[in-house]
Amino acid sequence: MKTLRQLSVGQVAKRSGVAVSALHFYETKGLIKSWRNAGNQRRYPREVLRRVAVIKVAQRLGVPLADIANAFQGLPEARTPTAADWNKISDIWRAQLDQRINGLIKLRDQLDGCIGCGCLSLKVCPLRNPEDKLAEQGTGARLLSGS
Amino acid sequence: MKTLRQLSVGQVAKRSGVAVSALHFYETKGLIKSWRNAGNQRRYPREVLRRVAVIKVAQRLGVPLADIANAFQGLPEARTPTAADWNKISDIWRAQLDQRINGLIKLRDQLDGCIGCGCLSLKVCPLRNPEDKLAEQGTGARLLSGS
DNA sequence: GTAATACCTCAACTTAACTTGAGGTCAAGC
DNA sequence: GCTTGACCTCAAGTTAAGTTGAGGTATTAC
Numbered sequence: 001m002k003t004l005r006q007l008s009v010g011q012v013a014k015r016s017g018v019a020v021s022a023l024h025f026y027e028t029k030g031l032i033k034s035w036r037n038a039g040n041q042r043r044y045p046r047e048v049l050r051r052v053a054v055i056k057v058a059q060r061l062g063v064p065l066a067d068i069a070n071a072f073q074g075l076p077e078a079r080t081p082t083a084a085d086w087n088k089i090s091d092i093w094r095a096q097l098d099q100r101i102n103g104l105i106k107l108r109d110q111l112d113g114c115i116g117c118g119c120l121s122l123k124v125c126p127l128r129n130p131e132d133k134l135a136e137q138g139t140g141a142r143l144l145s146g147s
Numbered sequence: 148m149k150t151l152r153q154l155s156v157g158q159v160a161k162r163s164g165v166a167v168s169a170l171h172f173y174e175t176k177g178l179i180k181s182w183r184n185a186g187n188q189r190r191y192p193r194e195v196l197r198r199v200a201v202i203k204v205a206q207r208l209g210v211p212l213a214d215i216a217n218a219f220q221g222l223p224e225a226r227t228p229t230a231a232d233w234n235k236i237s238d239i240w241r242a243q244l245d246q247r248i249n250g251l252i253k254l255r256d257q258l259d260g261c262i263g264c265g266c267l268s269l270k271v272c273p274l275r276n277p278e279d280k281l282a283e284q285g286t287g288a289r290l291l292s293g294s
Numbered sequence: 295g296t297a298a299t300a301c302c303t304c305a306a307c308t309t310a311a312c313t314t315g316a317g318g319t320c321a322a323g324c
Numbered sequence: 325g326c327t328t329g330a331c332c333t334c335a336a337g338t339t340a341a342g343t344t345g346a347g348g349t350a351t352t353a354c
Contacts, residue, residue, distance in 0.1 A: 021313055039320050041331055097255050104248050111241050127204045168343055186350045188301055
């Protein structure tokens with residue numbers, strides 16, 4: 001297959017640096033779309049490469065796939081997304097990243113000398129009491145939630 | 148049980164704000180230790196409260212439990228850890244946090260205007276190329292070149 | 295002395311983001 | 325025209341950090 005206008009899953013994998021299994025997975029999550037050829041094999045538009053690129057960058061930013069899928073909902077169906085379309089999304093993620101960075105900086109500033117001091121009590125220490133809300137957050141498996 | 152010198156798992160849970168099941172879990176991971184009373188129930192030294200506090204703070208820093216357990220290996224067995232002992236650990240985590248913050252800041256700086264541009268290729272874009280492999284080739288950053 | 299808690303163990307379930315494998319089809323090269 | 329490699333689906337496994345539940349014992353309160 002030499003056509004550049006449509007890509008097989010293997011070609012997308014190679015060009016994007018993402019495993020075929022991951023591409024399948026992204027498709028089940030609605031992050032990318034494909035049509036099938038006569039033999040039931042996936043075919044992608046070239047545009048999928050940008051989508052995958054954006055997905056990978058978003059992941060570096062710490063955005064979960066579900067949120068990425070959600071952001072992609074706002075993308076136009078009819079036409080290929082423009083730079084402006086993508087920027088609308090990245091502005092949001094950039095703001096989130098800013099927040100995360102600021103939170104970590106605050107945490108770092110609080111950390112100095114505090115972990116070994118006597119104040120790590122649930123009620124008194126700012127390190128234990130993030131937002132002054134006392135263990136109000138629902139429990140559950142959360143990977144790196146605060147980061 | 149009114150003794151303050153030793154705590155039941157429920158008391159530790161209440162005072163630390165951590166679920167009993169989580170304390171059990173931490174114990175299986177070697178993060179905390181207990182002995183048993185006549186009726187096979189766990190008993191903890193008061194000191195466990197600090198350990199749990201440190202665990203929770205470390206998690207906010209983004210340190211995985213396995214790493215926390217590892218760091219705790221360096222703690223003295225014979226005596227109760229001192230502020231200096233804890234600081235030795237927190238210094239390491241603080242450095243890691245610094246690194247993480249710096250990485251995110253760099254990422255943020257690269258993000259601006261880049262996600263919507265034409266450069267999200269695996270080879271050219273710094274956002275796709277975390278390790279900065281291109282720098283070695285003297286290609287130079289071309290963030291907006293392809294758009 | 296008995297009912298209500300608190301505790302015990304062990305197995306299975308949860309979420310995220312995938313990977314691995316089994317069993318089978320399709321396409322491409324020679 | 326046949327073999328190799330790419331692709332298909334679907335189920336199950338993986339890691340982290342726990343939670344939930346079942347079935348049973350201990351402790352506490354009245």
